[in-house]
Amino acid sequence: MPSIELEGVYKIFGEEPEKALEMIEEGAGKDEVREKTGHVIGVQDISFKIKDNELFVIMGLSGSGKSTLLRCVNRLVNPTKGTITLHADGSDYDITAADKESLREIRETQVSMVFQNFALFPHRTVAENVSFGLEIQGVDKTERNKKAKELIEVVGLEGFGDSFPSQLSGGMQQRVGLARGLATGAEVLLMDEPFSALDPLIKVEMQNELLDLMEEMQRTVLFVTHDLDEALKVGDRITIMDAGRMVQKGTPEEIIVNPKTEYVADFVENADPSDVLRAETVAEKDFRVHDHRVSLDEMTEVEVNDQNEVVQGYISGTPVPVRPLEDYDSIEEDAILYSSKDTPISKIMRARLAYSSRPVLVLRDKELIGFVKESNILQGLLEKGRGD
Amino acid sequence: MSKMNLSLKKLFGGVVSALGWVFLYPLTVAARIGTPLLELPAKPASIPLDKWTVVAVDWLALNIEVFFDFIQLVLNSINEGLLAAIQWVPIFVVNIGGAPIRFPVWSLILFFLLWYLSGQITTGLLGLVTLWLAANFGLYIETTETFSLTLTSALIAISLGIPSGILAGISDTVHNIIRPVLDLMQTMPVFVYLIPAVIFFGMGAAPGAVATVIFAYPPSVRLTNLGIREVPDELVEAGEAFGCNYWQLLMKVQIPVARPSIMQGVNQSIMLALSMAVVAALIGAGGLGGEVVRGIQRMRVGQGFVAGLSVVFTAMILDRATANIGARERE
Numbered sequence: 001m002p003s004i005e006l007e008g009v010y011k012i013f014g015e016e017p018e019k020a021l022e023m024i025e026e027g028a029g030k031d032e033v034r035e036k037t038g039h040v041i042g043v044q045d046i047s048f049k050i051k052d053n054e055l056f057v058i059m060g061l062s063g064s065g066k067s068t069l070l071r072c073v074n075r076l077v078n079p080t081k082g083t084i085t086l087h088a089d090g091s092d093y094d095i096t097a098a099d100k101e102s103l104r105e106i107r108e109t110q111v112s113m114v115f116q117n118f119a120l121f122p123h124r125t126v127a128e129n130v131s132f133g134l135e136i137q138g139v140d141k142t143e144r145n146k147k148a149k150e151l152i153e154v155v156g157l158e159g160f161g162d163s164f165p166s167q168l169s170g171g172m173q174q175r176v177g178l179a180r181g182l183a184t185g186a187e188v189l190l191m192d193e194p195f196s197a198l199d200p201l202i203k204v205e206m207q208n209e210l211l212d213l214m215e216e217m218q219r220t221v222l223f224v225t226h227d228l229d230e231a232l233k234v235g236d237r238i239t240i241m242d243a244g245r246m247v248q249k250g251t252p253e254e255i256i257v258n259p260k261t262e263y264v265a266d267f268v269e270n271a272d273p274s275d276v277l278r279a280e281t282v283a284e285k286d287f288r289v290h291d292h293r294v295s296l297d298e299m300t301e302v303e304v305n306d307q308n309e310v311v312q313g314y315i316s317g318t319p320v321p322v323r324p325l326e327d328y329d330s331i332e333e334d335a336i337l338y339s340s341k342d343t344p345i346s347k348i349m350r351a352r353l354a355y356s357s358r359p360v361l362v363l364r365d366k367e368l369i370g371f372v373k374e375s376n377i378l379q380g381l382l383e384k385g386r387g388d
Numbered sequence: 389m390s391k392m393n394l395s396l397k398k399l400f401g402g403v404v405s406a407l408g409w410v411f412l413y414p415l416t417v418a419a420r421i422g423t424p425l426l427e428l429p430a431k432p433a434s435i436p437l438d439k440w441t442v443v444a445v446d447w448l449a450l451n452i453e454v455f456f457d458f459i460q461l462v463l464n465s466i467n468e469g470l471l472a473a474i475q476w477v478p479i480f481v482v483n484i485g486g487a488p489i490r491f492p493v494w495s496l497i498l499f500f501l502l503w504y505l506s507g508q509i510t511t512g513l514l515g516l517v518t519l520w521l522a523a524n525f526g527l528y529i530e531t532t533e534t535f536s537l538t539l540t541s542a543l544i545a546i547s548l549g550i551p552s553g554i555l556a557g558i559s560d561t562v563h564n565i566i567r568p569v570l571d572l573m574q575t576m577p578v579f580v581y582l583i584p585a586v587i588f589f590g591m592g593a594a595p596g597a598v599a600t601v602i603f604a605y606p607p608s609v610r611l612t613n614l615g616i617r618e619v620p621d622e623l624v625e626a627g628e629a630f631g632c633n634y635w636q637l638l639m640k641v642q643i644p645v646a647r648p649s650i651m652q653g654v655n656q657s658i659m660l661a662l663s664m665a666v667v668a669a670l671i672g673a674g675g676l677g678g679e680v681v682r683g684i685q686r687m688r689v690g691q692g693f694v695a696g697l698s699v700v701f702t703a704m705i706l707d708r709a710t711a712n713i714g715a716r717e718r719e
Binding site for chain 2: 071074076104105106107108109111112113115116117119120121122123124132133135136137180184190
């Protein structure tokens, strides 16, 4: 599986970027460089590593350099300085040093792209759009059609293969764009604000489908967005950019819980943390095991073994089963729910509302590490986890 | 009374002329003083571009005659070949009430062709009626001549124009070079290059075709160039992002996306070719234009009008046949 490594990547727009680069190295700021040399700094000293099968989000406002950085990865924009390395198929490709032909091959087979305004070819049918990359690869027509049909089904557009893009709605068009990106078999997918041009409802639907797809299809995704909620929702990790620089990098929760700068804090302020905060973060971990029993509240307790694995639950002294949180709507008897440590608290809140308001156990593998009561959730939401 | 009148008139005339003299004399003096300044440059001109042109044209006519002969041969072959093919299709004549009514088979072919090309049966009917009318106006031969000259010239203009337009679309250098040439071709009064055309190619269809090609070439170039330049950046990026090489990008993305604009250029070229093919009658290209010219020369209003009307019909056929090709594909 592929991974991508960026090291000290700069992009400076202008006639003599070396001059501007020198100024930056001497500590000049963005505005100073622009005033003195007329050069615009697009991206400044970016380093990070995208792990395989990760959905890595670059987030920032317009003009923050996020799209430029994304385009550096397949060299639609040539970085001024720095190296970008792609590890795929057991070999390393130095993208920044690649010549025209090897760059073309990388684009053809390793890295594909999805665009903000879909960028579908208006003269091609949906199927022809989807198989465009394969056509460039020189795959023969029957094979191409087969693959196109398969991917059109994957993105839920059965029966639209012979339509033209102009006949489809925005959401459907981006499904075509996504299918085209997936069709080449490239394991790295660059997504440039793919859902920004869509209606809010369609947008959420597409985000969910993207997450499902990624679970199925094993891709390494670099995803650009200006929408924090989107970033928090789809991202395994997020990097936040401001004025060409990387301000913070971390998991959605780390960013919500611990914004490093004012800029990030401003962003995060209005974000809904309930999808991001995990059970482990808000859980009450300060519990005592007394004679293999843990008391959760006045009525509820659980029995654990020596490895702190839960054996049996009790409600008012009556033995009850311990069931996973996800099953709450199919549990008929009284039971105690448990969640994994990474479950977002929004799920716990939903289960508590629908099933019972008793504490929910938090497990790491099978070991009990804490439990979540109403007060933990409230505290977590109010303080975004910091009051721990 | 009459004497009185006469003297009054004299007096009035005298006053007017006196006033006129008083006011106008200074003006005439001023005009005379100003004359050397106001007068156009005296001939011979200090930059005798006219003479140089003559020298250049004479030199070309003398020294690369073979080249011009070759072009003449090619143009005549295409034109006459096309004409022969068009005229090979027969006309049926039926006597109705003693008057011979002509039914050209072409009108039927045109009906189906236009129906197919435009997708509308009314356009087909237009073709049918037009050709039937032309035949019965007694202008069938002339119409076919104009058709073949127009198509020959347009074919050449387009097959040169689209590649030039593509080059101009992808290269700023080519664009900057070709633009003033196009301006020259389009704004130079058409009669001006009929003269050298005659010198190089003699009278007849060949110089007419050359003048027509020159006139019909620019719109193909301009609209192809525009179409290529207006391909959205994101589509070009998409092509590149999927690994297109330069050639693939051109053939699979830029040209197909620019196609509607290119087809508009084709349409414009054909229409301009027709208008010039009519004017080319002045140098003996014949056809409907010849009828118009004869009508003017002999003051025959009716002959000129009927020929002019046939030109209009021909224009409508050509326009409808080519206007929808680009648009139809989007449906």
